[in-house]
Amino acid sequence: MTVHSFQEHFDKKIDGDVAIEPRDWMPDDYRKTLIRQISQHAHSEIVGMLPEGNWISRAPSLRRKAVLLAKVQDEAGHGLYLYSAAETLGITRDELYEQLHSGKAKYSSIFNYPTLTWADMGAIGWLVDGAAIMNQVPLCRCSYGPYARAMVRVCKEESFHQRQGYEIMLTLANGAPMQKKMAQDALDRWWWPSLMMFGPPDAESGNTEQSMRWRIKRLTNDELRQKFIDVTVEQANILGLTIPDKDLKWNEERGHYDSGAINWDEFWNVVKGNGPCNKQRLDTRKKAWADGQWVRDAAMAHAEKRKARKATAKAA
Numbered sequence: 537m538t539v540h541s542f543q544e545h546f547d548k549k550i551d552g553d554v555a556i557e558p559r560d561w562m563p564d565d566y567r568k569t570l571i572r573q574i575s576q577h578a579h580s581e582i583v584g585m586l587p588e589g590n591w592i593s594r595a596p597s598l599r600r601k602a603v604l605l606a607k608v609q610d611e612a613g614h615g616l617y618l619y620s621a622a623e624t625l626g627i628t629r630d631e632l633y634e635q636l637h638s639g640k641a642k643y644s645s646i647f648n649y650p651t652l653t654w655a656d657m658g659a660i661g662w663l664v665d666g667a668a669i670m671n672q673v674p675l676c677r678c679s680y681g682p683y684a685r686a687m688v689r690v691c692k693e694e695s696f697h698q699r700q701g702y703e704i705m706l707t708l709a710n711g712a713p714m715q716k717k718m719a720q721d722a723l724d725r726w727w728w729p730s731l732m733m734f735g736p737p738d739a740e741s742g743n744t745e746q747s748m749r750w751r752i753k754r755l756t757n758d759e760l761r762q763k764f765i766d767v768t769v770e771q772a773n774i775l776g777l778t779i780p781d782k783d784l785k786w787n788e789e790r791g792h793y794d795s796g797a798i799n800w801d802e803f804w805n806v807v808k809g810n811g812p813c814n815k816q817r818l819d820t821r822k823k824a825w826a827d828g829q830w831v832r833d834a835a836m837a838h839a840e841k842r843k844a845r846k847a848t849a850k851a852a
């Protein structure tokens with residue numbers, strides 16, 4: 537088969553919505569952009585544990601602590617699924633970690649904001665996991681098999697994450713005036729960074745057009761952002777909270793909400809590493825990696841010993 541016919545076969549599978557699997561031929565650029573997106577998705581899950589981890593020991597009740605613990609543990613699992621999906625494309629786990637720890641790889645800008653009050657746990661579950669679901673459901677139909685299958689499991693758990701966050705916001709919004717104020721303050725701080733999670737405007741997105749053609753993306757950044765706004769504004773109304781966007785208004789003609797301008801300078805500034813918590817997040821990740829070296833060494837030593845024992849038993 538010539539490269540030309542490999543390409544033809546690949547194109548036919550993409551056009552026919554047939555999943556591309558690890559052993560299939562794929563264009564180098566398709567492989568590269570999947571490694572880029574899946575690894576950054578995985579990094580986001582792992583770094584995303586840190587802002588919420590900050591509140592596990594301060595949760596207001598045993599139930600809230602147990603729910604938050606379960607959620608943060610889920611995020612670790614999501615990271616591992618996604619690192620495994622990235623490894624099927626020929627990159628090693630160590631390379632992935634090295635790219636994160638050296639600052640070469642990105643992770644979602646949203647996790648570079650501080651979690652100042654308990655209400656932030658509600659806002660993150662409701663808005664950040666809500667945005668993640670909006671973005672991840674179409675990824676269940678991504679053309680790359682391992683990524684799409686990882687997303688099916690992730691999305692099931694993500695719905696629990698969003699529900700528990702919304703429940704925290706509902707409790708606070710229906711609580712004492714001070715609690716409702718705390719919930720509104722959290723919404724004020726997390727609304728705009730949550731909209732930025734969907735990426736830059738389509739016109740400035742260097743990857744969207746090709747990713748749509750390869751059916752990695754099924755909806756563009758702006759389309760997903762709009763869907764998220766339309767759904768979330770209604771949820772805020774039920775909470776009795778105000779979306780911090782004075783230009784937000786329903787547009788009957790469009791059948792969508794029109795919203796105010798997003799501060800893309802702030803977005804790119806955070807993506808470039810100048811957000812409120814970028815340094816703290818990476819330092820924490822690198823310390824955790826260094827502190828865990830003995831666990832990795834012990835696991836390797838144990839694996840080597842087991843392998844040697846098996847070999848001896850086989851030889852006997």
Ligand code: 3HC
Pocket residue numbers: 572573576577578580581584611614642643644645646664665668671694732733734735736740741742743744747757807
């Ligand atoms: N934070 C950091 N970088 C971002 C970003 C964000 N919110 N949005 C876009 N970027 C980067 C892109 O990575 C790209 O840089 P690169 O080419 O060096 O990778 C550049 O900005 C231009 O953006 P594009 O729109 O061209 O990039 P993509 O086509 O990759 O679209 C995306 C960006 C929509 C985030 C896409 O990568 C995607 O859908 N990724 C999978 C989902 C994901 O990673 N979500 C992150 C949150 S995970 C999460 O919230 C977990 C939950 O459990 C809490």
